Amino acid sequence: MTDKLNPGVARDIGRRIRALREASGVSLSRLAQVSDVSRRMLTQIELGQANPSIGTVDKVAAALGTTFPGLLGVVDHAPPSGVEIWSTPDDSWAYLLRAVETRDLSVELWRLRLVGEETHRVTPSAGAPDSLIHVLEGRVRITGDDDRAADVAEGHTGTLAAGTEHRLAALTPVAAFLRVVMVPRAHP
Missing domain, CATH: 1.10.260.40 (lambda repressor-like DNA-binding domains)
Structure with missing residues (x-):
């Protein structure tokens, strides 16, 4: 995980x-x-x-x-290759590439790579809209908390429904994809 x-x-x-x-x-x-x-x-x-x-x-x-990107200091100032947020011994990883924020929303661009049997869990954010993944390499399976699954092939885009926990898994030995996430901003 x-x-x-x-x-x-x-x-x-x-x-x-x-x-x-x-x-x-x-x-x-x-x-x-x-x-x-x-x-x-x-x-x-x-x-x-x-x-x-x-x-x-x-x-x-x-x-x-x-926001998460705000804590990292990457809003509008991310290094060109992004910030490595997590990695595994099997060479799966996630980079936060860029983030922009408005008064009401943080929009984040992530690049992820899953290798072998490793999966990535996506938890829902309250009030967030659907998010997208675009597969750059391989094939990705998106499984929702209701166990319904959708497969997304290289060069195609899939949707992660808002309010639902998802598990992402590679259906090929390696899968790389971009994920666009929109997180509502809380107002104190």
């Missing part, structure tokens, strides 16, 4: 969360209450001792009035 952050990214995000929390005068207890992430987990994230899922970071970011 590929839903945990690279340790370096997790440490950077933890430092940024702490800095934003302290700058805004929010206590750990208050952030835990607003984000629905336990105080213990928040402490571990801030100290770089936890490897949270992207979904957990999204909750904390929203509670702080920012």
Whole structure:
């Protein structure tokens, strides 16, 4: 499974969360209450001792009035190759290539690669519209939480329905794809 952050990214995000929390005068207890992430987990994230899922970071970011890309500092300033968010020993990986934000929405462009039997879990974001994947190499199976599946071939685009958890898997030895994600921004 590929839903945990690279340790370096997790440490950077933890430092940024702490800095934003302290700058805004929010206590750990208050952030835990607003984000629905336990105080213990928040402490571990801030100290770089936890490897949270992207979904957990999204909750904390929203509670702080920012986004996952905002915590990484890649909104409109991403390096040309993006930021490696996670990777596995089998050479599956995900890069956040670029993000732009409006007052109401964060639009993220990701490039992912799945190798062999590895899968990637996509959790829904409240209020988010459908997202898209465009397969660059191989073939990808999208399986929803209702176990319905759709296969997307190289050069084609598939939809991940909003409000549904999905599992993405390679149907070929290697599958690479782009994913466009739109995340509603919380307004404090």
